[in-house]
Amino acid sequence: MTSLRRAALLGTLALVTVTSASIGSVAAAAPARTASPLCQVADLLPTGSSAGLGYGCAEAGELLDLPIGAVRATQPSLGYDEVYYKLGRYTQGKDKINKKFDDWCEANGQVEAASALPDARLDKPSSFTCKVPVGQETPDSIAPMKTVVIGPGGVPYLTDGHHTLTSFFESADGGPNLHLRLRVVANLSDLSTADFWARMQAEKWVWNFDVDGKEVPVESLPAGVGLSKFQNDKYRSLTYFARDIGFAQGSIPFQEFYWGAWVRDSGAVDISGWDSNNLGSYLSTVESVSRAQVAAPKDAVINSGRTAAELGALDAWNDGKSATTGEFGKLSAPYSDDKPGKLAYALQYKLGLPR
Numbered sequence: 001m002t003s004l005r006r007a008a009l010l011g012t013l014a015l016v017t018v019t020s021a022s023i024g025s026v027a028a029a030a031p032a033r034t035a036s037p038l039c040q041v042a043d044l045l046p047t048g049s050s051a052g053l054g055y056g057c058a059e060a061g062e063l064l065d066l067p068i069g070a071v072r073a074t075q076p077s078l079g080y081d082e083v084y085y086k087l088g089r090y091t092q093g094k095d096k097i098n099k100k101f102d103d104w105c106e107a108n109g110q111v112e113a114a115s116a117l118p119d120a121r122l123d124k125p126s127s128f129t130c131k132v133p134v135g136q137e138t139p140d141s142i143a144p145m146k147t148v149v150i151g152p153g154g155v156p157y158l159t160d161g162h163h164t165l166t167s168f169f170e171s172a173d174g175g176p177n178l179h180l181r182l183r184v185v186a187n188l189s190d191l192s193t194a195d196f197w198a199r200m201q202a203e204k205w206v207w208n209f210d211v212d213g214k215e216v217p218v219e220s221l222p223a224g225v226g227l228s229k230f231q232n233d234k235y236r237s238l239t240y241f242a243r244d245i246g247f248a249q250g251s252i253p254f255q256e257f258y259w260g261a262w263v264r265d266s267g268a269v270d271i272s273g274w275d276s277n278n279l280g281s282y283l284s285t286v287e288s289v290s291r292a293q294v295a296a297p298k299d300a301v302i303n304s305g306r307t308a309a310e311l312g313a314l315d316a317w318n319d320g321k322s323a324t325t326g327e328f329g330k331l332s333a334p335y336s337d338d339k340p341g342k343l344a345y346a347l348q349y350k351l352g353l354p355r
Contacts, residue, residue, distance in 0.1 A: 054154020056189040063109060063137075064148065064156065064184055068165045069176025071148060071158040073222035074200070075207040075254065078163055078230040079237030081276065081350075085342045086167035088349030094338060097128075100171060105130035107164055108181050109137045109145045121173035142183065147253075149205055150187040151196050158225070159185065159205045159253050163240075165225045176224070204304070207254040211235075213261060234276065235260030238289050241282075241343060244319065244327040246290025248312040258303040258311055259293065265303075268292045277350065282343050283332055290328075291317050 058064050090100040101113035104122055110130030120127035132141050146161025158165065161182070168174040185205075188196050197218045200206045208216045211233045222229035239259040243249050247259065263269050269292045275281035294317045296302070298309040318326040333341040335348045 054189070055150055055156050056154030056187070058150050058154075058156075058184045058187055060184055060186050062184045063142070063145070063181045065179055065181045066156065067177045068168055068174075068180055069224055071156050071165065071182070071225065072151070073162060073225060073229065074157050074159055074205060075162055075257070076209070076216045076221055076231055077211050077233040077236065078166060078227070079234070079240050079256065079260075080227065080232040081234075081237035081346045082163045082240045083167050083170065083227060084349045085346040086163070087170060088345035088347075089342075090167070090171055092335075092345065092348055094340065100168075101128045101130075103164060104168065104180070105132075106144050107146050107161065109142045109183075110134065111141050122168060122171060123173045123175070123178055145181065145183040147185045148182045149185055149200065150189045152189055152191060152193050154189050156182065156184075157200070157205075158182070162225060162230075166227060166230070169226045176226075205253060207257050209257075209261070213265060233257070233260060235264045237276070238263060238271070238274075238286060241286045241331060242290040242293060245286070245314075245331070246293030246317065247314055250310075250312045252306070252310065255311055258306050261303045263289055263292075268296070277347065279334065279343055279347055282347070286331065286343075287323075287328065 055064060055066065055070075086099075086103070089095070090098060093099055095102075097113045097116050098120070100122060101116050101120065105111060105113050105128075108130065110132045112131050114129045114131045116128035132138070146164060147159045148156040149159055151157050165180070168178055168180070169176060186203075188199055191199060197206070200218075201208075206218065206221075208218050208221060210216050211231050236256050239247075239256040242259070243256075247255075249255065252258075263271065269289050271285050271288065273281065274285040293308070293313050294315070296308040296313055298307065298313060300308050302308055302311055318328045321327075321329070323329065324332075330339075331341040331343055333339060333344060335344040337344075340348075
């Protein structure tokens with residue numbers, strides 16, 4: 001942002017009141033900044049007066065409050081079954097507090113839900129509370145937040161959280177206008193479009209390959225979130241359900257896509273008999289994939305230069321626990337259980353989809 005534009009906006013601040021709640025203030029001890037009032041005031045100015053501003057003033061480390069419909073995607077596909085699991089749990093869940101409030105609170109830097117009214121809704125923040133109040137965030141509560149890079153024109157590009165934001169987008173009480181805070185990892189708004197994408201690819205902040213492994217032009221990536229904007233990557237779904245069974249989730253963006261491409265291309269796992277609508281078949285295939293992840297040499301290159309160790313391959317299948325316990329035991333629980341597994345929720349939700 002030029003000094004003249006910044007000065008003009010500073011003058012405008014005298015006329016606009018921005019509360020600490022509206023900018024998501026963070027305690028001084030937290031290793032992050034709140035969303036700049038200059039960014040917030042752009043949304044409050046008369047239509048047309050902030051044209052071209054976008055979120056170009058957001059700095060790395062800021063917690064930027066924005067409507068989820070404002071983000072651009074950095075991947076062309078999703079593992080639909082992960083989203084189906086989330087939507088199944090949100091609509092058919094057996095939790096004391098609906099899991100969607102836990103997910104929103106975690107993504108907003110506030111750990112988990114503390115309470116929710118019987119008629120609580122995501123689009124009515126006063127109807128539920130989070131464990132950590134706004135302004136009392138900690139490094140641990142901020143770490144799981146979804147992330148964006150600010151691109152040319154001040155456009156926020158989502159680098160982590162496509163499945164979570166799509167689940168909120170598809171929820172009856174969500175949609176494109178639902179607000180969520182996202183952590184800014186870099187501001188590259190001063191780069192040209194070509195240099196921006198070159199930097200994004202160098203930092204591995206974009207996954208521009210389709211479900212068959214063919215490169216997708218970055219200009220063709222989805223303009224937002226929502227199931228209809230993405231291809232369905234079945235391999236990405238498989239590796240999501242293998243979390244903490246064959247590998248541990250880490251901080252590398254697109255971690256499951258690397259593993260999914262490996263399943264698709266390496267021949268290390270035979271998934272030819274996989275029926276994604278049958279619990280037994282799905283579990284068996286996840287077991288095969290996760291056992292292959294553990295068996296892969298730690299220095300083996302899985303995809304795009306990433307090794308099995310970098311991608312979190314576990315030393316022992318199911319973290320050394322038996323098949324009836326640990327994460328695989330949880331995953332195996334049918335929908336009839338008091339605590340159904342993720343697969344059961346996904347399959348239950350898919351039963352209600354148009355055929």
